[in-house]
Amino acid sequence: MLLAGVARIAGVGRAAVVQWRRRHDDFPVPVGGTGVHPEFDRAAVLAWLLAHGKIEMPTRTPTGALLMARPGGGTRTFRLDDPLLTLAEDASGEDLLSGWSTDDDADTLATLTDTGSGGALRRLTMPGTVAWAVPGGVRVLDRVRTGAGGLYVTLAWPAGLRGAASPRPTGGVIRHALPYSAPGEACACRRQECGGLVPAGWCVEHGDAAGPAVEWHPGGGLRCAVLAGKAGSGGATVAVSGTLPE
Numbered sequence: 312m313l314l315a316g317v318a319r320i321a322g323v324g325r326a327a328v329v330q331w332r333r334r335h336d337d338f339p340v341p342v343g344g345t346g347v348h349p350e351f352d353r354a355a356v357l358a359w360l361l362a363h364g365k366i367e368m369p370t371r372t373p374t375g376a377l378l379m380a381r382p383g384g385g386t387r388t389f390r391l392d393d394p395l396l397t398l399a400e401d402a403s404g405e406d407l408l409s410g411w412s413t414d415d416d417a418d419t420l421a422t423l424t425d426t427g428s429g430g431a432l433r434r435l436t437m438p439g440t441v442a443w444a445v446p447g448g449v450r451v452l453d454r455v456r457t458g459a460g461g462l463y464v465t466l467a468w469p470a471g472l473r474g475a476a477s478p479r480p481t482g483g484v485i486r487h488a489l490p491y492s493a494p495g496e497a498c499a500c501r502r503q504e505c506g507g508l509v510p511a512g513w514c515v516e517h518g519d520a521a522g523p524a525v526e527w528h529p530g531g532g533l534r535c536a537v538l539a540g541k542a543g544s545g546g547a548t549v550a551v552s553g554t555l556p557e
């Protein structure tokens with residue numbers, strides 16, 4: 312796993328993990344990657360985080376909840392036990408989500424995502440990460456029956472489509488609009504670090520969602536990170552904010 316993955320597990324920023332590496336001689340040595348993007352063994356990292364009190368041993372199995380769109384309208388909630396989310400760092404990559412499921416749920420999931428464009432994940436809630444949403448392209452990648460009879464399901468979707476989930480109960484991905492020109496004084500839209508904005512319905516400049524936008528992208532997603540990196544510190548590393556825009 313990469314530094315960003317370690318940070319997600321520990322619930323801290325990437326910079327904090329870099330500090331830990333610097334200060335602790337016993338921080339796991341990379342097993343691969345590059346000097347800038349070292350890769351660590353997941354088990355070694357977890358052991359280190361536990362030993363140093365950065366995380367605690369969970370007392371019960373964590374679960375993830377997926378709010379999936381139904382093709383005919385409405386949503387359905389699925390549960391994944393002991394979920395594992397692997398986020399791609401590149402828009403051309405794929406995010407992977409695995410966990411334990413039931414036969415019925417896995418069948419229904421496969422049906423809901425077996426459309427030409429894949430399924431839509433309105434909201435993914437699980438411990439240790441912000442709520443994500445994916446407007447399409449979700450599919451069941453794998454179903455593995457273990458010796459003990461459990462069913463381990465893996466979902467995949469294009470990383471470039473992933474974004475922060477809307478706080479609305481029905482979910483859906485928050486999108487940012489990149490306007491043609493800088494917002495004027497009358498603009499009431501919520502401005503984002505990436506340079507995009509979330510148009511307010513009453514904004515005289517941007518209220519028409521289709522109007523000034525030249526590009527829509529999933530808020531909190533990879534495109535946001537790239538844009539924010541260009542506009543700001545110059546670091547193009549994905550640094551997803553831990554807070555959800557309202």
Ligand SMILES: [Zn+2]
Pocket residue numbers: 494497498499500510511514515516517518
């Ligand atoms: Zn505006």
Ligand SMILES: [Zn+2]
Pocket residue numbers: 487503505506507528529530531534535536538
């Ligand atoms: Zn953005």
